[in-house]
Amino acid sequence: MHSGPVVEVSGATVRFRGETALDGVDFRMFPGEVHSLMGENGAGKSTLIRAITGALRLDAGEILIDGEEVRLASPADAQHRGIGTVYQEIDLLPNLTVAENISLGREARRRGAIDWRGMRARATEVLRELGLEIDPSSILSTHSLAVQQLVAIARAISIDVKVLVLDEPTSSLDLDEVAELFRVIRELKQRGVAILFVSHFLDQVYEICDRITVLRNGRLVGEYLTRELLRIDLVEKMLGRSAGELTSRQTRESADAPHEPYLSARGVTSTPGISDADVDLAEGEVLGVAGLLGSGRTELARALTGVDRLDAGILRITGAPVSFGAPRRAISLGVAYSSENRRTDGIIGELSVLENITLALQAQRGILRRMRKARQRELAASWVEALDIRPADLDRPAGTLSGGNQQKVLLARLLALSPRVLVLDEPTRGIDVGAKVEILNLVGDLAANGMSVMFISAELEEVLRVGHRVAILRDGRIVETAASADLTIDSLLALVARPDVEEA
């Protein structure tokens, strides 16, 4: 019997089209232990998980299971080796029965035919182990998400699991359901299963996990025992910071609450994600938004720009109540939103830089008032010059540009609409340092010219540097809004991490 880590990954490296998603990461899991993998967006968590579960192959590095080197060619292969996985979006089959979802691919058979009765009995048994009394013959889609989640776990443990990977299992569960899930996790832990629990809820991580591995930008930051790692240290390791980098920032005198907000939101609620948020945005002001992944920062941006419907709350522009049914309406009122997912919700890679820039403006004008080609070129060229988009080739497919330049093209698209309010959701994610600085400077210039900007970023230093005020989000609520002159990286870090429960 091998004692020591049941899973041991060393030097794991994965590259996607030139971008390094995972860079020489070491990681290990012990039997009977709950291990958490922490990191912000793009830290490489899901890449590492997919490597362990056989959904993706390593470009370099090795995976050892029970001390033996293995090549996981497919999820089925990983399952054979005792690695069960529950993915973030419940990856079950809504059109089939609960019993089938548990045993699909390894159904009980009798004389060549699927033994439905045996399959149901087996499902009932596994579900009962989890303390779940549901009809195994019922169709999965008739159950709540929480039950589906537990069915997914039932599937994972119905094989002889040594390792159970839970990728954000609690993101769609309420408190009672989370408690139920934790009861199950503790029971599996007793049985000696090694559990990988990934969640962006720090409370949950501290409640259930024994060990934490932190990743940042595809690199290993370190492995820690939960009881030895203060919450604030964890957040610092996740977000990353080097005090020396903090350059002086221009502060404005009117740093306290603006007298007359241009855009004002009261009690904005959009479930799930953000509740009862008050936001004021003055003309020429940059409001930084700080918060961890899952704190509701994207949801806030989407609620304020008409992307998501408001469940409650009111939006006012220069004092007059407005309602954005859709982004189109928001844009016509001068409120533009730039998504955090540049590649999927922003840039259209096959279209040229020219087309990407003029897209939104043309859409706003409508199909009948087509812009003349010469006018389009003129407009696009002026933005390419103003934002220093490189290479300055209007006809190049936008997808071939670097991340930073793609982001600038996106900004140009929105700026061509001459918005009054610009909401930028992680505009600096995944771009190089030089481009980051340029975008930060651009935001400052825009504000100086009277535009209101909401700037969301996972990097506290940026938020602090560019924002006149900073709104701090935690668990879907704005917990504080402070002038950035009154904040330091440390105090901001503390607010983001919630120090009041840091003893853990």
Added chain:
Amino acid sequence: MSSATLTRNHVPRERTRLLHRFSTRHASWIPVFAAIAILLAMLIAGQLYFGTFVTPRMLSSLLLDNAYLLVLAVGMTFVILTGGIDLSVGSVMAFTGILGARMLAGGVPAAVAMPTMIVCGAAVGLLVGVMVQVFDVQPFIASLAGMFLARGLAFVVSLEAIGVKDPVITWLQSARFAVGGWYLGPEGIAYQPNGWYITPTGIIALLTVAAAFWVLQYTRFGRTVYAIGGNEQSARLMGLPVARTKLLVYVISGSCAGLAGVIFTAYTGAGYSLNGIGTELDTIAAVVIGGTLLSGGSGYVIGSLLGVLVYGLIKVAITFMGADASWTRIIVGALLLLFVVVQRIIVARSGRR
């Protein structure tokens, strides 16, 4: 509280419990019941309107006339359950039909010709499947290519119709097994000599349905077909053999089209390269009317059987009325629309949960 009220309370509760259990277990059968309801409604309405509509002869000929369509619908059901589509089946039926007729006319024994027809159908299906699975071509386009290929091959074999005089095919064409003559007529029990009959092609078609039902319900392959239709990505993450299964459903559809070629040749007594134009669409219509979701993952071959019968019955009713045959298409179109709308509602409702 008296015991009477207690029992009265108890009964509805028992009923809602059963209803709940039914709706959580068998909701996907509802479209099939809808098809049964439509079939019965048509039979009753026809009987009331025409007086002598529902007779053993008419019902027996329904199976005879639509045996080829039933076999095609079975293959199509497999494909649609995975969320795909196969537009090649009508052409493949024509191609294998004319190929078989040519072989038989050239003196090749039926025992060789008929399996060859089925294998040729399977080969076209394999080609479509490879395009879909390996080269990631949309099923619509891949099977469209297969459709043109098969039609072209049919023209290559012969532009003229080729009659078939092979004894086996003739037997398939003309054999009638009497099943009895008693039936429920308008004046109660009635007797029609040699009323009920079944043909060899009808038996083949029904056996195909039975075999497909068994495969879909009781084999891992069958359940994987449903799994792919539910969510292909999930099926892959569950470790199911997605690639193999997707390839195989097109091979099955192609084989069914080859078998339909045999049946149609026997039915018409000849092979003709222009046979079966538009039949792929009739097949899809029948499958959809039978309650199979075009998005995949939900449906039954039994439903497709009912869909074919509804389709056949519309044709019969139009003939009875002496109306123009084009009305068949219009009514089938209307029914199709109705079913697709009903399916959308069902999907939307389950999505809201």
